[in-house]
Amino acid sequence: MSVSNGASHRSDGERWFITGGCGFIGRNLISLLLGQGVPLGSIRVYDNHSAGSLDDLKHVTQAAEEGADWGSGLIGVWQGDVRDALAVGRAMQGSTHVVHLAASTSVTRSVEDPLTDCQHNVLGVLTMLEQCRTHPVEAFVFASSSAPLGAAAQPITEETPPNPASPYGASKLAGEGYCQAYANCFDVPTSILRFGNVYGIHCNHTESVVARFLLRALEGLPLEIYGDGTATRDFVYVEDLCEAIALAARQARTHAGEIYQIATHRETTVNEIANILASVLKDQGVEGVTVNHAQTRVGDVQRNFSDVAKAKRDLGWEARTSLQEGLSKTADWFLQNSR
Numbered sequence: 001m002s003v004s005n006g007a008s009h010r011s012d013g014e015r016w017f018i019t020g021g022c023g024f025i026g027r028n029l030i031s032l033l034l035g036q037g038v039p040l041g042s043i044r045v046y047d048n049h050s051a052g053s054l055d056d057l058k059h060v061t062q063a064a065e066e067g068a069d070w071g072s073g074l075i076g077v078w079q080g081d082v083r084d085a086l087a088v089g090r091a092m093q094g095s096t097h098v099v100h101l102a103a104s105t106s107v108t109r110s111v112e113d114p115l116t117d118c119q120h121n122v123l124g125v126l127t128m129l130e131q132c133r134t135h136p137v138e139a140f141v142f143a144s145s146s147a148p149l150g151a152a153a154q155p156i157t158e159e160t161p162p163n164p165a166s167p168y169g170a171s172k173l174a175g176e177g178y179c180q181a182y183a184n185c186f187d188v189p190t191s192i193l194r195f196g197n198v199y200g201i202h203c204n205h206t207e208s209v210v211a212r213f214l215l216r217a218l219e220g221l222p223l224e225i226y227g228d229g230t231a232t233r234d235f236v237y238v239e240d241l242c243e244a245i246a247l248a249a250r251q252a253r254t255h256a257g258e259i260y261q262i263a264t265h266r267e268t269t270v271n272e273i274a275n276i277l278a279s280v281l282k283d284q285g286v287e288g289v290t291v292n293h294a295q296t297r298v299g300d301v302q303r304n305f306s307d308v309a310k311a312k313r314d315l316g317w318e319a320r321t322s323l324q325e326g327l328s329k330t331a332d333w334f335l336q337n338s339r
């Protein structure tokens with residue numbers, strides 16, 4: 001099957017509501033939707049400004065304004081907490097496609113403070129789903145992760161039994177459960193996407209390995225590898241991931257309650273990431289990148305990569321960007337924006 005990832009979709013009548021839309025993935029999703037022809041006034045962002053603000057969004061488009069209304073010709077940015085049912089209910093009025101990206105995304109922070117992780121990730125999604133029960137929508141896309149699966153046999157598939165290795169994995173698993181329950185019990189068209197390790201442009205998420213490596217290299221500091229660097233992950237380029245979000249949202253009614261792994265089926269070690277980045281940076285004039293080793297983190301799994309056949313079969317999606325190309329684009333963006 002040839003996969004076009006939905007480039008020519010008609011977007012008439014869609015009104016996108018993106019929680020966490022000022023953050024890394026949100027900014028890229030907005031950029032993709034605008035490129036697909038979704039009008040500015042058909043996109044609304046709901047964000048607590050913890051990982052991004054209106055100013056960050058302005059790297060993607062200048063046409064965004066606090067509180068702008070649907071159809072105003074501007075992206076509306078509404079500030080609020082996803083656990084605040086009243087505020088989120090008000091902001092969501094009129095939306096058709098909800099993408100729930102707002103979350104606490106750090107495995108390490110979840111180990112330090114499991115309760116806060118739970119409050120953001122579990123109560124957050126539940127509050128959003130409650131709103132979709134009372135204000136019906138065409139789609140509710142939930143940003144999950146491979147973290148619910150923990151140290152499972154590799155590659156993981158949608159059939160792999162969950163066994164979270166961290167509170168973060170547990171909170172994402174609970175979110176998946178609520179999405180399935182709301183699809184089964186209340187007919188909310190939920191789509192659960194388990195993201196691989198996302199990297200790419202417009203990233204200010206300084207805790208993920210690619211961003212941290214780049215920021216340190218550009219400051220002339222050694223890359224810090226936790227453990228011996230043989231841990232593996234499945235790195236997916238953010239633009240590819242956003243194509244999957246848009247496709248899943250537009251097909252949520254057909255596949256309500258389904259889980260999809262959104263990654264590349266390629267297993268890459270942290271050492272390989274360090275090596276590719278060092279060579280990409282060298283090509284761009286940043287020489288002499290070095291590496292330090294630090295202790296392994298609690299809650300980390302050793303191996304993780306995903307079978308992605310189900311997303312290709314049902315959604316018509318597959319990742320298109322090679323690791324070399326994606327890391328090169330990412331390094332380029334950091335060189336231009338982080339100094």
Ligand SMILES: C[C@H]1O[C@H](OP(=O)(O)OP(=O)(O)OC[C@H]2O[C@@H](n3cnc4c(=O)[nH]c(N)nc43)[C@H](O)[C@@H]2O)[C@@H](O)[C@@H](O)C1=O
Nearest residue numbers: 105107145146196197207208209212224225226231270300
């Ligand atoms: C799917 C899942 O993906 C992410 O969780 P993560 O896999 O913990 O991501 P990470 O980028 O923190 O670590 C990846 C690997 O890289 C190792 N590592 C080495 N050296 C450094 C280092 O210097 N920094 C970091 N951060 N990691 C390092 C680290 O020990 C681990 O083995 C989240 O986005 C999460 O939201 C999510 O859903």
